[in-house]
Amino acid sequence: MSRLLGAVAAIVLTATQLAGCASFSREDFTAADARRAAPGSASDIRFDANDTTAAVAFTARARRQLERNGDRRVDILAISGGGADGAYGAGVMVGWTKAKTRPIFEIVTGVSTGALIAPFAFLGSKWDDDLTEAYAGGQASTVLKGRGLGVLFASSIYNPAALRELVEAYCTPEMLREIAAEHAKGRRLLIATTNLDTQRTVIWDMGAIASRKNPEALDLFREVLVASAAIPGVFPPVMIPTKSVDHRQIDEMHVDGGVTAPFVSIPEAMYFWEAPDGQALRGRIFVIVNGKLDPSFSVTRGRAPTILGRSFDTMMKTTLRTHIAANRAFAERNNLDFEMAVVPQDAEAGSMNFEAASMKRLFKLGEDRAIAGTAWQKPD
Secondary structure, eight states, X not given: OHHHHHHHHHHHHHHGGGGGGGOOOOOOOOHHHHHHOBSTTOSSSEEEXXXXXXXXXXXXXXXXXXXXXXXXXXXXXXXXXXXXXXXXXXXXXXXXXXXXXXXXXXXXXXXXXXXXHHHHHHHOGGGHHHHHHHHHSSSGGGOOEEOGGGGXXXXXXXXXXXXXXHHHHHXXXXXXXXXXXXXXXXXXXXXXXXXXXXXXXXXXXXXXXXTTOSHHHHHXXXXXXXXXXXXXXXXXXXXXXXXXXXXXEEEEEEEEGGGTOSOOSSOGGGTTOOOOTTOOOEEEEEEEEOSOOSOOOOOOOSSHHHHHHHHHHHHHHHHHHHHHHHHHHHHHHTTEEEEEEEOOTTSXXXXXXXXXXXXXXXXXXXXXXXXXXXXXXXXX
C-alpha cells in the first residue's frame, strides 16, 4: 500500500498545475439535503454507521427476525479491505469449507476488497468455485488498467473498467435472487462505502437491495460494490444518484469504505453499546484482516512520495489495530467470542500486487492455514 500511495503522491505532485483539468462539475446541495436523501424511492436500504437511532433500529429488526426463526445465536463475519491481499481472505473462506468448520453466518459485512468477497461468503460454500476463480484464477489480476498520460486529466490513476467488468461478471441476477432469499430468512449482507460529502461511513443492506427484484436493483448493487472498492486516487469515485425530499436529484460521491472503517462488524454508533440484562444474544465475531497487522521495519527514503506512502501505511495499520481493540471490547461486554484471521507477518504480500501468480500463492496460503486450523487467532 505504501508503494501505491507513493505513486498517488507522485501523480498529485506532477499534476498540481493541471488540477482544474482533472475535475468535474457537480450541483450544490446542503447538509440537510444529504441527511434526507435516499437512492430511488427507498430509504430502508442503508444508514450512516454513526447514526445511533438507525443502527439500533436495524439491529432490533434483525434480532426480531432471527428470534422468529428460533435462533438466539448470531455469528458475524467481517471482511476487511486490502486490495490484492484479499486473495488471502478468499483462500481462508475456501479452506474453511474444506475443514468442515465454516459456520453459516447471520451477518456478513465487507469493505473494499472485502466487499467483493462478502457476497460469496454470505451465500456459502456452493459459491467457492466462483470465489476461487475470481481471486486465484487470474480474474482479479486485471483490475489495474493504466490511463497513460491521460492520468493527468482524470480523477484517478487507473481506469475503473476492469473493476466494473469483474463485478458484473460475478454479480449476476442469480446471485441477487439467492441473496434476497437468504435476506428473507433474517440473514444480512452489509457493505460499507464512504460518503465523501458527509465524511461518514454508509452501511448498505445489500439483501434489501436484492429484494427489490428489478433491473435498477442489480445496477445499484453493483455500484455499491464498485464504490466500496474505489480506493481514492487509484479508482474514480462512484456517483450514486439519490432523491431529496423535494424530489430533486442529488448525486452523492462514494469511495472506498476503508477510508473511514477498515472493517465493520458493528456500526460505529454501537461501539459503547451494551445489551440490557437478559437480552444478549450468544454468538461470535470473526474478522478477516486482508493485510498485515504489526509494524514492520524499513528505511524510509528521503523523497516526498516515499515519505507520504510510508506515513499512510503506518496510519492505516494503527487505525486497524485501534479498530480491532474497539470491536474486541464490544464483544467482551456483550459476551461474544472474537477471533481474527490475519495475513502472516512473514508472507509475501502486497495490496497492489495483482500479479496472478502472487495472488494464487496468497490464496493457497490462506486456504492451507484454514484447513490446518491455524488461520484463526484471538487478539493478544
